[in-house]
Amino acid sequence: MVKGYEVSEDGTLREVELTKAGLDSAKVVCVVDDETKSIYLWKGSRADIRRKFVGARVATNLRTEYGFHFKVRPVEEGEEPPTFFTALDGTTAAVPVMKPGEAAPPQKPPTPKVKAETRRVEPEPARPPPAPTPPQSARPLTPTTAPKAGAPPASISDDEIRGMLDELENQPPPEGYSRELLIVHNELYTIAQHRLVVFGQEKVEKRFEKVKDPPEGTFMAEGYVPRVIVKDHKVLGIELLKGTPDAILSPIKAEMKERLSDLISFFRSEIEGAPEEAEGEAKPAAKKKLVAK
Numbered sequence: 001m002v003k004g005y006e007v008s009e010d011g012t013l014r015e016v017e018l019t020k021a022g023l024d025s026a027k028v029v030c031v032v033d034d035e036t037k038s039i040y041l042w043k044g045s046r047a048d049i050r051r052k053f054v055g056a057r058v059a060t061n062l063r064t065e066y067g068f069h070f071k072v073r074p075v076e077e078g079e080e081p082p083t084f085f086t087a088l089d090g091t092t093a094a095v096p097v098m099k100p101g102e103a104a105p106p107q108k109p110p111t112p113k114v115k116a117e118t119r120r121v122e123p124e125p126a127r128p129p130p131a132p133t134p135p136q137s138a139r140p141l142t143p144t145t146a147p148k149a150g151a152p153p154a155s156i157s158d159d160e161i162r163g164m165l166d167e168l169e170n171q172p173p174p175e176g177y178s179r180e181l182l183i184v185h186n187e188l189y190t191i192a193q194h195r196l197v198v199f200g201q202e203k204v205e206k207r208f209e210k211v212k213d214p215p216e217g218t219f220m221a222e223g224y225v226p227r228v229i230v231k232d233h234k235v236l237g238i239e240l241l242k243g244t245p246d247a248i249l250s251p252i253k254a255e256m257k258e259r260l261s262d263l264i265s266f267f268r269s270e271i272e273g274a275p276e277e278a279e280g281e282a283k284p285a286a287k288k289k290l291v292a293k
């Protein structure tokens with residue numbers, strides 16, 4: 001026989017003595033097992049649904065009384081595990097940390113075990129008092145250094161940037177487009193034109209020039225076509241290209257050329273058919289000769 005808790009419809013628990021033969025199919029009871037650290041929620045086969053739902057709630061509340069290391073295990077009548085009947089024997093009943101709705105009772109002091117043999121306990125020799133420790137001189141505090149922040153990202157040398165620019169100069173822009181801006185690493189470059197006069201002849205050279213103070217803010221590259229150049233699994237740079245007038249007119253020129261070709265073909269067919277018609281009209285019908293009878 002073990003003490004358990006019968007679940008009422010209003011959610012209260014009533015402490016009762018339970019046995020295997022005394023389980024009522026119309027009731028819902030809670031049995032606490034200390035060995036398996038389980039709170040068995042036994043539900044009879046004829047118990048109503050409301051009582052079963054209330055039992056699930058109060059079993060969770062009962063867990064706070066015994067400790068959160070206990071686990072609520074629902075058990076249906078006829079599907080009881082062997083450990084449930086072991087808990088009904090009362091040998092593994094658990095002691096609540098605090099009874100439901102009551103304060104925790106004071107624990108009884110453990111009764112000392114009586115040993116058959118008694119030994120004489122000799123008093124320990126008095127220990128000499130510890131020698132007074134001399135006052136320590138104030139040590140200078142070692143200044144603590146704050147942990148260093150993570151290493152900044154590896155910077156790239158000017159020679160490497162110059163090498164990237166040389167590689168990009170060897171990559172001409174697509175036909176009909178011109179370079180406007182260039183992004184290499186975290187620096188911005190523009191295309192500058194330099195006019196040189198050599199032996200009286202003017203020559204125009206285009207060079208990459210670094211933008212020293214780029215404007216702050218977020219900018220949309222409207223009207224530009226980005227192009228990414230990658231070589232040997234390494235991004236050399238990002239170009240912003242702009243279409244030239246030839247690139248804008250090239251589709252129109254192609255369409256005009258196609259229509260002009262169709263028009264020429266039409267006129268050729270008309271001209272080739274005109275002589276045949278003229279030849280047919282030039283040949284008069286043969287006149288019949290009149291023979292005197």
